[in-house]
Amino acid sequence: MAEVERLARRVDSARLRLVARADSGRVAERTGHTDTGAWLAQTTNGDRRPASRDVRLAAALSAPTAPSADDPTAAAAGDGVLSLVAPPPGPDLAQTAAALDDGRISAEHARVITGAMAELPEGLGTEARRQCETELLRLATSHAPAVLRRHARRVLETVEPDEDVVDAHEESVLADEEARAVEAAAFWIKDNSDGTMTGHFTVPWASGIILKKVIDAMTAPRRRATSGGAVGTAPSDLAALTGDARVDQLDWQHRRGLALADLLARIPTDHLSTKIAATLLITTRLEDLRGQLTRAGRTDAGDHLDAGTTRRMACGAGIIPLVLDGASQPLDLGRQRRLHTEAQRLALTTRYDQCAADGCDRPFAWCEIHHLDPWAQGGSTDVDDAAPLCGRHHRMLHGPDWQHTTHRAPDDTVTIHFHRRT
Template sequence: MSIQALHRAPGRGARPALDAVHGALDGVPAEGSVLDGSVLEGAVGPAVVLGEIDRAIRRLQGLRLRVIAEADEKQVADDSGMSSTSAWVAARSRTSGADASDDVRLAVALDGELAATRSALSEGRLSTEHAKVIATTAARLPEALAATERARIETSLVAAGERIDPERLRKVARRALALAERSVEETDTHEGEQLAAEEELAWQKCRFTLRHNDDGTSTGHFTVPRTAADILKKVVQQLASPKRLAAREQERGRALGLDTRGTEHRAATVVGEIDWQQRNGQAFAEILEHLPTERLHGKVAATVVVTVEHQKLVSGLGAAGMDTGSAMSIGQVRRLACEAGILPAVLDGDSVPLDLGRTKRHFQESQRVALATAYHECAAADCDRPYAWCDLHHEKPWSRGGRTDLADAVPLCGFHHRLVHGERHQTRIHRVGNRKVVTFRRRP
């Protein structure tokens, strides 16, 4: 049975709509500008066009999943002599078997009890990644939950997914029982159980392979738990940061007896042009070359800040937050605290002095660590450069009486830090939750 056979009746099903979509796309010029003068008149014009393209893609993805679900129900794969719907999807879509299996699972889940998610995806309000988060969360809910509670959780996650990206939605979904107005203890218990199960499964899935090439390089592949990956990523980011690259260029120049003036500017130019996969690969090689082989049982080389309420640490319920943006179970926190470089962010207790007032010109390392509990990237809107690369900027300039207090600190990557001190842009700083967000607008 072909896909056309699913929609034989003229004017019905997906085929006429798809023909119309292709016809409309054929009308877009293959070369030259796709943004006409009317669109370019306003600064938001191109953004609106891009947003509508993304919405159309999401709607088509929703339609694709509906086709897969119907093909699975009608056993199209069996009629085609294929072993499963996943194999049929992989062959027709030219995707990997693993991706095809994920698509089939999601399609079947959406075709079941997730009507609100299916509708939002069909209307382009959610992406398939959002839908996967909601479907996974629904599958892990306690069986004792009533249908009304499940519906309330789904509706809340759909509404949240329309405002935030899938990674943030995943964090909201960990506390799904709170959306059903269950008690804090029940929510903490469920969240901790889910994280503990994920951590155990992640440990079982650990893999490492290495193959030597004929050109002096080696190629490898690994699968490790998220916590270990976050530690590795943080170290690599610190080694590959633009500021460190500039420092190395200056050190190298001095060793060769060269004039190092302007090195930071030249390094910044190189950073703008460099292949970051290559730079991260070089940083990874540097890590391997400096592994402490004499004490392999010692502490890890990265400081990871874990924020946990004392009550949760004592009870063993709930989850702890990491400065990398991930979460871990309380059991994992207790284990790592015994053997790894974990720096606790003390809540409601004695801590390193963080507010230095006018006594210090520059922010201190203790303040950088404390701020890492709130920020994972640069504070500039839509900037994804990691916090490890950022300078701490005084919201009220030191020269104008500003204080070196934590409340006055704004983490900015090198690019946006230069921008905020430049003359070409107006800057606005506002709060979103416990973070500051910096937006820029070119001066007229």
């Protein structure tokens, strides 16, 4: 099996080299396609999105220069036939290209490595970059791409002894991931006309893990002692909720589908809750929660969140933060932090119709309640210290690229003005 996998990876490498040649030879332009991804999708009868991802990877692994007119490996004019000889890989990724050629890593591993190398700080020397690539390749030979991606965020520590610099780099990478995740968010649902509906969604990781935790909690079996002393599986909470005693006989995918249906049926429709309907444990330092530093927070689901997302969730959601001081001693564990009540939200509706950010017309019902004086710095949870912010402006407020000023009017309403940092 390992040999077959290695052969498949080498074929993938040859395919990517051919794609790189097509891209550098401008085959798409000569054949009337909008770009190389469109040409590749049509040529292989494949989907556009994975084809475009392959083009990006092939380009990253190859030199960016186009072949000259007298290049013997250039594409044959008119017939669309290409040589398998691709331009040599760029100096940054020569080791990665060689490992993919040899089948030691997969295309997905190479995708993670090229992304991590592109995110390394500007000004890092050639030798330092080579050491980082070597370390990523070492990790790739013993880790799945998803695990490699988590290690790759801190690959800078291979050459950087200052932990604060590594922390800042990881925070920057996570913040960029969060921004791309927000841009990629999507949802669709269609009626199958047979009593069912089918949908698909893409959401940022923090939102998705909350849904996963809720579904897992609803479908997890509970252990109990039977009357005879043996340990058995009690009817799940889902069976109690659905009234279907057969639920323990269903496969797990079916159980999760029923759990999602039950969850959707129980979402309040008279108002929107201000709490995120799950508990997500995040380990961070007190200084980072206050916004004084920028170290990523680690979740109990095994991944990391950038500091801005952690602070935003702590500001408006029912998370339980595990806050550590400089000696990594727990300062607060198990206490939901300073949530505004529904009565306070109702009182704020008499002052605000929409987001408090200057020029934003998103309605109040879409907003989260923000502490004008941060709770972690002594702010209070009262109406005078609260203002509604839509999700976009709440992210901006806790992000690294924006600063803000606050103006309070005579009627006690507050307007928050945002300015991009220079």
